[in-house]
Amino acid sequence: xxxxxxxxxxxxxxxxxxxxxxxxxxxxxxxxxxxxxxxxxxxxxxxxxxxxxxxxxxxxxxxxxxxxxxxxxxxxxxxxxxxxxxxxxxxx
Amino acid sequence: xxxxxxxxxxxxxxxxxxxxxxxxxxxxxxxxxxxxxxxxxxxxxxxxxxxxxxxxxxxxxxxxxxxxxxxxxxxxxxxxxxxxxxxxxxxxxxxxxxxxxxxxxxxxxxxxxxxxxxxxxxxxxxxxxxxxxxxxxxxxxxxxxxxxxxxxxxxxxxxxxxxxxxxxxxxxxxxxxxxxxxxxxxxxxxxxxxxxxxxxxxxxxxxxxxxxxxxxxxxxxxxxxxxxxxxxxxxxxxxxxxxxxxxxxxxxxxxxxxxxxxxxxxxxxxxxxxxxxxxxxxxxxxxxxxxxxxxxxxxxxxxxxxxxxxxxxxxxxxxxxxxxxxxxxxxxxxxxxxxxxxxxxxxxxxxxxxxxxxxxxxxxxxxxxxxxxxxxxxxxxxxxxxxxxxxxxxxxxxxxxxxxxxxxxxxxxxxxxxxxxxxxxxxxx
Ligand SMILES: Cc1cc2nc3c(=O)[nH]c(=O)nc-3n(C[C@H](O)[C@H](O)[C@H](O)COP(=O)(O)OP(=O)(O)OC[C@H]3O[C@@H](n4cnc5c(N)ncnc54)[C@H](O)[C@@H]3O)c2cc1C
Numbered sequence: 118x119x120x121x122x123x124x125x126x127x128x129x130x131x132x133x134x135x136x137x138x139x140x141x142x143x144x145x146x147x148x149x150x151x152x153x154x155x156x157x158x159x160x161x162x163x164x165x166x167x168x169x170x171x172x173x174x175x176x177x178x179x180x181x182x183x184x185x186x187x188x189x190x191x192x193x194x195x196x197x198x199x200x201x202x203x204x205x206x207x208x209x
Numbered sequence: 210x211x212x213x214x215x216x217x218x219x220x221x222x223x224x225x226x227x228x229x230x231x232x233x234x235x236x237x238x239x240x241x242x243x244x245x246x247x248x249x250x251x252x253x254x255x256x257x258x259x260x261x262x263x264x265x266x267x268x269x270x271x272x273x274x275x276x277x278x279x280x281x282x283x284x285x286x287x288x289x290x291x292x293x294x295x296x297x298x299x300x301x302x303x304x305x306x307x308x309x310x311x312x313x314x315x316x317x318x319x320x321x322x323x324x325x326x327x328x329x330x331x332x333x334x335x336x337x338x339x340x341x342x343x344x345x346x347x348x349x350x351x352x353x354x355x356x357x358x359x360x361x362x363x364x365x366x367x368x369x370x371x372x373x374x375x376x377x378x379x380x381x382x383x384x385x386x387x388x389x390x391x392x393x394x395x396x397x398x399x400x401x402x403x404x405x406x407x408x409x410x411x412x413x414x415x416x417x418x419x420x421x422x423x424x425x426x427x428x429x430x431x432x433x434x435x436x437x438x439x440x441x442x443x444x445x446x447x448x449x450x451x452x453x454x455x456x457x458x459x460x461x462x463x464x465x466x467x468x469x470x471x472x473x474x475x476x477x478x479x480x481x482x483x484x485x486x487x488x489x490x491x492x493x494x495x496x497x498x499x500x501x502x503x504x505x506x507x508x509x510x511x512x513x514x515x516x517x518x519x520x521x522x523x524x525x526x527x528x529x530x531x532x533x534x535x536x537x538x539x540x541x542x543x544x545x546x547x548x549x550x551x552x553x554x555x556x557x558x559x560x561x562x563x564x565x566x567x568x569x570x571x572x573x574x575x576x577x578x579x580x581x582x583x584x585x586x587x588x589x590x591x592x593x594x595x596x597x598x599x600x601x602x603x604x605x606x607x608x609x610x611x612x613x614x615x616x617x618x619x620x621x622x623x624x625x626x627x628x629x630x631x632x633x634x635x636x637x638x
Contacts, residue, residue, distance in 0.1 A: 131494075144372060145384060151245045154252055154364050157494070162447055162537060193538040194512050198447060201499070202532030204521035209514055 127175070128168040130161020138172060142179045148188030149173060162198065165190045213239040213381070215414040215588060216403055218388050218426055220246040222363065222573050223566040224418035225370035226581025232379040234589045239410055240380060241403065243387035246371055247364040250420050250573065253510060253542025255443060255488060255498060256291075256366075257457050258575040259358025261303055261330055262464055265322035267597040268551060271579050273328055274595050276300070276357065278578035288369035291362035291493050295455055300359025304341050304453075305461045306352050306487075306527055308475060312461040313351040315470070320353060330355045344452055346527050353461065360457055360490060363574045370581070383407065391415060391429040391563075399561040400430070414588055416564040421508065421545045423553075423567035430560045434553070435611050436568045437618060438508050438543035442516045443500035447535045452497050452528055457490040460527060466503050467571060468550065469621055477522055482632035484625055485519040487527050499524045499531070503544075503571075505622040512539040546570045548614040554580050555602035556587045564588065565603050 123136030133156045141155035149165075152158055152172050159165030159172065169190055176187040195209055215231055217224045220242030228240045242248070258279060260272035283292040293301045307313040317332045324330060331354045338345065338352045374380040383405075390404040392411075402411035417426045417434075427434035462474050463486035474481070485502040492498060499520055517539050524531045547553055547568030557563045566584050569576050579594065583601070586593050593599065 144368070145246060145382060147245065147384070150248075154245075154247055155368060164538060193540050194514060194517065195536060195539065198535035198537050200533060200535050201444075201446070201521040201524055204444075204518055204536055205525055205532065207518050209517075 121175075127171050128156075128158035128161065128165075130163050130167075131157040133158040135175065138175050139179060142176060146176070147180060148176065149190050150188060152176065153190060159190050210402075210408070211239065211381075211410050213237050213410065213412040215239075215416065216241060216410055216412045217416045217418055218403065219249070219418035219420060219422075220367070220371075220382070220384065221249040221418065221420050222251040222367055222577040223420065223569065223580050224416070225367040225374075226577040227416050227418055227566055227584045228380055228581075229370040229374040230581040230585035231588060232374045232377040234585050236379065236588065238374070238380050239383060239412065240371070241383045241386050241388055241405060241410070243385070245384050246382065247367040250542050250544065251367050252364045253540055254363050254441075254574060255490070255500060256361045256363045256574055257303070257358070257488070257490070258361055259303055259355060260328050261305075261323070261353070261355040261358050262467075262575075263572060264468070264550065265319065265326060267600040269323055269326060269328055270595060270597050271601065272572065272575050275576050275579035276359070278582060279359070279361065282369070282578065286369050286373050288365070288372045290365040290369045293360040293455070293493055300357055301455050301457065303355040303358040304338070304352055304456050304458045305355075305464070306338070306345065306458065307350045307461045309350055311473070312465070315465060316351070316353045316461050319464075329357050342454055342456065342458060344454070344528055344530055345458065346529060358457070360492065361574065366574070366577060388426065391426070393430060393560070397561060398430070398559065400563050414562045414564065416566055416584055418566040420567060420573070421543050423545065423565070427565075430563055432557070432560070433611055434565075434567070435548040435606065435614055437505070437546050437548065439546035439570060440504040440506040440509070440541060440543055441501045441571070442512055442520065442539060442541040443498055444517055444520055444536045444539045446497040446499065446531075447537050448495040449491060449497045449534050450495060451491045452531060452534075453489055453491045455491075457488070458527065459489075460487040460523070462486040463488055463501065477519075478632050478635065479515065480519045480522055482629045483513075483516045483519045484628075485516065485523050487520075487523040489524060489528060497531070497534070504625060506543075508543060510541045510543060512541050544570045545573065548611075548618055549605075552576060552580065552601055553603050553606070554583050554598070555604070557603050
């Protein structure tokens with residue numbers, strides 16, 4: 118498979134590129150959470166819903182492991198964005 | 210077998226800082242972490258750094274010393290750890306809110322004590338509070354301003370220590386490697402190395418930087434380490450821009466509850482039930498982080514919905530505009546709470562070659578640099594960074610009745626649980 122260009126944007130919410138993700142892997146990241154902490158990929162408004170698969174594939178290619186061995190991001194409440202006003206009133 | 214000058218157990222704030230400062234002294238270091246670097250508490254925390262959230266004395270002094278090291282690091286590190294600065298390139302400062310005369314009096318006492326130690330800190334009236342934080346509530350009693358405190362991205366500091374240490378060629382990092390035992394000379398008790406699930410490593414020196422798990426590492430050399438996990442929870446907003454004006458803001462109760470001195474706060478039963486106190490900051494990335502609480506939940510780091518709700522209430526109390534912004538996630542962490550409120554940083558006389566760098570509770574981001582620096586001084590026999598640092602030594606626990614400390618901690622924990630249970634019972638009625 119052709120090498121994906123370093124300039125390509127992977128996480129649109131936080132503007133993280135393929136190159137930045139490769140660098141994080143070179144520094145020791147071995148799973149989705151490790152990449153997220155080192156680059157912010159998946160930390161934005163969509164919480165990784167768009168980019169997680171792509172991050173998994175990059176780790177899989179760089180480290181030669183199966184995509185399902187690259188972990189998933191922990192899901193954290195609230196499941197969808199909710200206003201603080203609603204949360205204060207106990208709406209989730 | 211791999212052989213090193215020193216092995217550091219734990220790749221959190223303390224472990225990575227120790228690794229960095231030890232390599233700066235020319236020592237060959239193995240950093241051993243059972244998960245990933247920064248996978249523990251250092252990724253489940255705020256990034257407030259400063260001297261003000263500590264008790265006046267050795268505690269606030271170690272904060273002040275660490276701030277000097279952060280200032281060095283931001284100038285010398287290539288790795289950007291998001292040290293927050295204002296337009297004058299100074300740290301951004303903390304603002305504390307007092308919601309009662311009681312809190313304001315307590316804050317004034319703290320200011321007087323820290324000023325005597327040379328730590329810049331002021332009590333401010335509601336007028337000045339408004340100048341500092343124009344978005345805050347208009348009906349507060351007063352506050353406290355600490356211009357020299359600041360903020361960093363905690364896990365980026367840990368990654369930064371590792372990347373900077375790698376440049377010396379003296380650091381080997383072993384992630385996904387769990388320490389199972391520590392080898393000792395049967396006669397002298399001196400450490401000889403560690404046993405892990407990936408094999409053995411030899412070294413005449415070993416550092417326990419395992420945070421909340423430090424008691425398990427201590428037990429491997431026969432030590433009873435008085436550290437318990439103390440739960441905290443935070444929420445993160447969508448991009449908000451500056452709700453806080455480039456500053457970190459806390460309610461003064463956050464400081465008081467740390468030492469179980471909060472008295473009566475004028476708060477909702479839900480907030481009381483979960484011991485929630487506001488800390489809030491609009492950070493460099495444009496998100497606002499809103500917390501927090503102090504509870505005892507064992508080793509659980511599960512976010513709880515009622516706590517999110519209480520945090521939202523507390524946030525809106527001090528920053529009414531917050532109500533219209535979205536929360537996008539919540540996360541929780543455990544603070545390595547040393548039962549006398551001081552971290553344990555030193556060598557261990559009864560186990561030659563063994564060092565402790567643990568128990569930093571809610572201050573481990575601030576105290577990361579100074580702790581690694583002190584351990585590097587202990588390990589090379591150099592004079593300590595500051596005289597009072599001796600008070601952080603493990604030796605203070607010798608001859609103390611650890612069981613009595615544990616009992617007191619259990620009582621505090623039970624009292625908190627009782628408030629929560631009373632609240633839950635009131636809901637059922
Ligand atoms: C909600 C919250 C807010 C906070 N806010 C602040 C703040 O604003 N400012 C501040 O200064 N501090 C704050 N703190 C405190 C700070 O986060 C901690 O004191 C600090 O992160 C502790 O760092 P550590 O290196 O001791 O622990 P950790 O980061 O937990 O590192 C310990 C490491 O040891 C590893 N380990 C354990 N056992 C083994 C083993 N057997 N083998 C190999 N590795 C092992 C773990 O996996 C872990 O990675 C906060 C904490 C919480 C929970």
